[in-house]
Amino acid sequence: MNPTDSDDDRPAAAAAADSAAPQQPLEWRFAQVFGERAAGEDVQEVDIISAIEFDKSGDHLATGDRGGRVVLFERTDARDHANRSELERQDVPITRHPEFRYKTEFQSHEPEFDYLKSLEIEEKINKIKWCQSANNALFLLSTNDKTIKYWKVQEKKIKQVSVMTLDTSTVGNGATSRASTSTSVPLPNGGCSEKSDGLNGDLLFPPGGYPSLRLPVVTTSQDVNLAARCRRVYAHAHDYHINSISNNSDGETFISADDLRINLWNLEINSQSFNIVDVKPTNMEDLTEVITCAEFHPTHCNTLAYSSSKGSIRLIDLRQSALCDNHSKIFEEHEAPGARSFFTEIIASISDVKFSRDGRYLLSRDYMTLKLWDLNMDSGPVSTFQVHEHLRPRLCDLYENDSIFDKFECCLSGDGRHVATGSYGNMFRVFGSTTGSTDVTTLEASRNPMRRQMSNPNRPTRGTMTSMARGVRRGGENLGVDANGNSLDFSTKLLHLAWHPTENSIACAAANSLYMYYA
């Protein structure tokens, strides 16, 4: 695809709904890979990526892994913002695609043991969310099953104390020698011996002070040191496993959701949180539905959506009540009667839900499909994209090996014109989401993303256009499967992926490797 046709800088408001003009399908190219696996190399369990997230500007990318680490990447090609926007204004083709480099990494969570409940708490990072940056420092939230942490990552110039008033020989030895000196002389370490040190308030100083006293001289070297510091820990608020966290647009609160509850936190207060949704039945045997994912609306601070294991998405309005047991809207699609089977409920479970950048649409992923919902239309999805329809005959096998419970994430492009989600065999699919679009691409997370597609051209099928309300069904039935449909590798699954907020660039995780593509 010719980069001049890139529509990535169109305002997000011009999203899916109104664009009748046919658009060129995106042509995806490999951009970068981090942590590529050499042939025959075994993947260490702890290295498997478990979360990917771009920040708001798209200049930073964070990944979390099962070993509890968070790795940060920064964009190298667009550091000069003014320059970039100028280029865009002049309509000069952007010849470069987003290019990232490793920035830093830190250990966010450690394995723990809950002695009260005799439960091991894994260090695996379930979700990462970026927060508002300030003073040139980056802030992000990371969570494992139980504990959310607020991190600050900042470049610090290394400073060294070069001159002290006292004998320099002690300076080199650092604090230990200083501490020992100060214990031999009764010094106010901690201020407990104030009376005995001759420094009490009655001591008279000459008006000009003592000229022999000097302040330490600090020299700042050019070396910078990237340091990640945990600013706050939000713990002990979830009885079940945390499946999502999401920042509010008010910049001061966020939510965390587990299977049965959603809690609201203030970023600055880690000692208490407010329970805003509680679906726990009085008798746990009556439990039929759990929360699978929750996200705040990108601009309306009072609106949030959460999805359930029964395939519904509920929109709640925090203004209505302190405990939001009643949803203000519910989005669900009723299965055609008669089509029910043992698997109906399992495959209906929503594994991920995302708002579009403008907040008008919601994208949800269940086991078989991606669905795009218009917040103004709760009768059914605007579009349904078939992702795993070809697996329907094999649901029994998938159930046997637990693959049917895999939680695939989904994402929308910044302009809302495309949606993407992962699949098996390290494949992911990108769909055009505008009305009438037939753009479907299947890519493999490898250096040659189109490899599979070349050998197996995808013929998207047009859905019936008779009823808008029923939405549009499309998408091939033969994703990445050989003619006999046997080549699927259920162990290589692409669960996590993220779309760059402003450009057509996707980051996705294949086991321990991070692949990036652009169009």
Place this chain on the structure above:
Amino acid sequence: MAMVDEPLYPIAVLIDELKNEDIQLRLNSIRRLSTIARALGEERTRKELIPFLSENNDDEDEVLLAMAEELGVFIPYVGGVEHAHVLLPPLETLSTVEETCVRDKAVESLCRIGAQMKENDIVDFFIPVVKRLASGEWFTARVSSCGLFHIAYPSATDPLKTELRTIYGQLCQDDMPMVRRAAASNLGKFAATVEQSHLKTEIMSIFDDLTQDDQDSVRLLAVEGCAALGKLLEPQDCVAHILPVIVNFSQDKSWRVRYMVANQLYELCEAVGPEPTRADLVPAYVRLLRDNEAEVRIAAAGKVTKFCRILSPQLAIQHILPCVKELSSDSSQHVRSALASVIMGMAPVLGKDATIAELLPIFLSLLKDEFPDVRLNIISKLDQVNQVIGIDLLSQSLLPAIVELAEDRHWRVRLAIIEYIPLLASQLGVGFFDDKLGALCMQWLEDKVFSIREAAANNLKRLAEEFGPEWAMQHIIPQVLEKINNPHYLYRMTILQAISLLAPVMGADITCQKLLPVVINSSKDRVPNIKFNVAKVLQSLVPILDQSVVDKTVKPCLVELSEDPDVDVRYYANQALQACDQIMMSS
């Protein structure tokens, strides 16, 4: 390297430790910054120490917080008010850090310094700081700037004043909700410094914008501004500008905004005057008392007394009382609990007749509430009730409520009611107490929970103080001493504790005749824990008892215990013996 004179050594260390690796030492040095400054002298403090602090501001938050605090009182050490401006640069940097508490402290210190600065220094130094912060690249600086305008504005020249008002208006429309929140919450302070003419125009239009913000968190801070602005405006302006806003807010879509209104509404009544209060605020308040959201009703119920105090009794009876009746049977226990904690305050407002006719039934129904918190809140305000209606009317309903609470299955509830028993006793009088509550007090001594037994023992002591030793001799001591034969050693231990608490109140004679024999007897107990507690109790009794009794009775017992096979018993017995000797020597 310069060697330092001996007397200066400690201060040299203090200075060096400004850059120590150990945060505790740095913190200590920063806390003693004034000492360092005096040792350096005013001039070097200005020229060296302050620039040094400005450059070294990437420390831990704890150190920065201490620095921000110290600098706020640093004017004397830099040479007085005329040099105060040298303190602004380090505080300016501190008010841009991302940790809120450091920023807040830096702003507080800036205000403190600014308030002492001369007018032309404000113009030359302080206002530029405000302007720089307000146009800062990061939201942290802009947030801090909002808290400085009320200091800068009064000293500014007219053109500067116009500029400051404009800047404040811009801050209220900042992209970042954090900045708008800071602007909203500081608006009242700033408005208080602005001239009346601008108040009605510019400030009110800023306020209007804030009240229509689409972020709930900003709007609810604007509610706070209502009361503050209302007090600044003339009553008629307040009615024209603020009243419609607050009435609107009281019907806001967001329960959090309505919650704020419920909390603030009574403050506005005075500002608008009696007529608009009757016509607009009372209906608004009544709506809040009947709000759908329990949190709003809780806030509204909690202010019922304060609101009624401003109203005339007729208005209160006519409009508020019916709501109070409804709230007393509200579905949310927290609403009832909030009501119970303030409802007694309404009695003086309504007067005796209305109280007996209207309030008493509500009061009694709350006293029978199924949730202990509600009942406790009523009982804790018992003195207020007593003044209005007298105890006779109450006692009938009061007693069952107390008994029920005394037997509640949550020990914290039992604990709470025990703590009110002395208050009840003083209100109800001896006669009533003997009949009904005496047995309860004894029963608690045998509670399953230690904290209750402990509180029960304490309670007996307070009752003995209230009613005197003679009464206690009749109504407490025999029953307590009887319980020393309880088969369970933990209960016997409670009795020993009760004895040691009661002894000082009862005096030497009774202690010697009644209490001491029981304690001495217990030294033969088969449980070591009892024995060493006997030793402890004896030690506590020694100061009360006569020397002869100590020698004749206490000491032999302790000597015996000091040869006990159990090591702990021996230890405490020896401790007690030593204490005996010490007291003897001192007397």
